[in-house]
Amino acid sequence: xxxxxxxxxxxxxxxxxxxxxxxxxxTLGFANAGNVRMGxxxxxxxxxxxxxxxxxxxxxxxxKLLANTIIEEYRxxxx
Amino acid sequence: xxxxxxxxxxxxxxxxxxxxxxxxxxTLGFANAGNVRMGxxxxxxxxxxxxxxxxxxxxxxxxKLLANTIIEEYRxxxx
Numbered sequence: 570x571x572x573x574x575x576x577x578x579x580x581x582x583x584x585x586x587x588x589x590x591x592x593x594x595x596t597l598g599f600a601n602a603g604n605v606r607m608g609x610x611x612x613x614x615x616x617x618x619x620x621x622x623x624x625x626x627x628x629x630x631x632x633k634l635l636a637n638t639i640i641e642e643y644r645x646x647x648x
Numbered sequence: 649x650x651x652x653x654x655x656x657x658x659x660x661x662x663x664x665x666x667x668x669x670x671x672x673x674x675t676l677g678f679a680n681a682g683n684v685r686m687g688x689x690x691x692x693x694x695x696x697x698x699x700x701x702x703x704x705x706x707x708x709x710x711x712k713l714l715a716n717t718i719i720e721e722y723r724x725x726x727x
Contacts, residue, residue: 590714602694603695606690608690612683634672
């Protein structure tokens with residue numbers, strides 16, 4: 570089973586990386602781009618046929634390692 | 649208009665960050681996770697009402713700054 574995971578900063582948390590990209594885009598002439606937010610995207614295979622078990626595992630992975638839940642939120646899809 | 653951009657390593661390109669995560673997951677007891685691939689996810693607002701113009705701009709941003717097209721591929725959605 571394949572998991573696709575998005576980890577993004579919670580709204581309101583300052584995103585210096587996004588700001589740096591926004592500034593770089595403006596320098597390149599893309600002045601109409603704004604509110605840039607940078608996040609992470611992970612794909613992984615999980616060797617588990619039962620969808621509910623796989624989902625529980627992916628959730629645990631996000632909570633324990635992949636996301637810092639104080640400042641980040643995550644979402645995932647299983648296929 | 650809001651753009652959601654995924655930047656991922658091309659298949660076959662070595663992903664040391666993904667390998668490190670895979671190893672860390674195994675250490676945490678998630679031995680059935682494999683083939684971890686790490687990518688980037690960006691959201692940005694683009695001040696352009698015409699969808700075709702916005703699309704051309706997002707494509708140019710990806711080509712010029714957001715993705716290294718030698719080793720990475722990108723995809724985007726506009727809303």
